Amino acid sequence: MLTIAIIGKTNVGKTTLFNAATLLNAEISNYPFTTKQANEGIAYVCDVCVCKELGLEDNPLNSTCIDGWRYAPVRLLDVPGLVKDAWRGRGLGNRFLSVIGQADALIHVVDASGSIDAEGKIAKPGSGNPVQDIMDIEIEVERWVAQIIKNNRQLIIREEASTSLEEALTKALSGIKAGPHQVAQALRSTGLDEIDFQRWNARRTRKFAGELLPLIKPFLIIANKMDLPSAEENIEMLTDYYSQGLVATCSAEAELALRRAERSGLLSYIPGQEKFRIAEDAELSLAQRQALEYVEQRVMKKWMRTGIQQALNTLIFRLLKVNMAYPVANEAEFSDHHGNVLPDVHLMPDGSTPLDLARDVHTRLAENYILAIDARTGMRLPKDYSLRHRDIVKIMTQQRVKAR
């Protein structure tokens, strides 16, 4: 399953966002370091389901379909404690940083309202500097990557002698999901492919880490707390500084309030949508009524939506360029062997083939793979076919290996 890690300074709203997206009850509070362990949960990314276009009633199993939108699961990690000098191990820094190693992509949450100081303590709204906050965290993560290279120096030198620098570095960095293409690209763009690893100093190592990081951990910045008035100016500054496509505006607290109220039956709300409707028989307390009024005025009216679902979708579909693929066992019925229509959706990285999809479904399906068929047209798909978004694929196997 794709893994997204939520990073950022203390008190920016990481845990609130994590709770909203997963609806788990991790501890939320104002104290720095309240979260001692990385929380793990399941969140969802969504896009229009193929059931609509096919005019079918589906029976999702590994995902859900709400109003014709398919929600596919991703693993979400809440990474606390990224304080200054975390890379040196300060405040359990290394343990938290190592969690990032597992991630396929990062959500970098920043307090857009400027309500925290440089150390992540709650401060007067507008007094903080969100652009600097982002850079501070980026530096920590970059230094941590550089440190891994430094710690593996002897190994890299040995490997380089018998293979190549690219292979040696890829091996040393495989634990943080660096692939040979990304290592090669970072070597080229820094010009370090021309320089013997023995001659890499601290500056060169950091330069390489800085180039490699966005390649192995694509990220989206979440400008959080946009419900606070002081966020507006800062959001402009953030989008000026980083490209527009990299900054998503959000209110994690508003999303959490809506999802909780929805769960207790007080209102109807589908994550990502622009409205919520209070249930007719809902008995709201004054505080609840005020909270919902605040969400309506400060978030929905102003920004259209809370932004959390869009941010997850943007990260997965636009930045990671992941495609949704629907494996089926019966291509005529678009179903599995039990008659479940469009049971599963798989999130496949850009460039994945039908064989990759088979592997993602089950190793046995990949081992017995013969060919794949486009269920919409009945045509055979070439072996090196790159899966496209919303493909429906039947995988033919040697024996009758069940797709599900």
Ligand SMILES: Nc1nc2c(ncn2[C@@H]2O[C@H](COP(=O)(O)OP(=O)(O)O)[C@@H](O)[C@H]2O)c(=O)[nH]1
């Ligand atoms: N106004 C506002 N406050 C928020 C929002 N998200 C989180 N907070 C508050 O910010 C504080 C820190 O949140 P928390 O999720 O614990 O931050 P973390 O340290 O990054 O995990 C808490 O008081 C939250 O209620 C938001 O969207 N708007």
Ligand SMILES: [Mg+2]
């Ligand atoms: Mg937290």
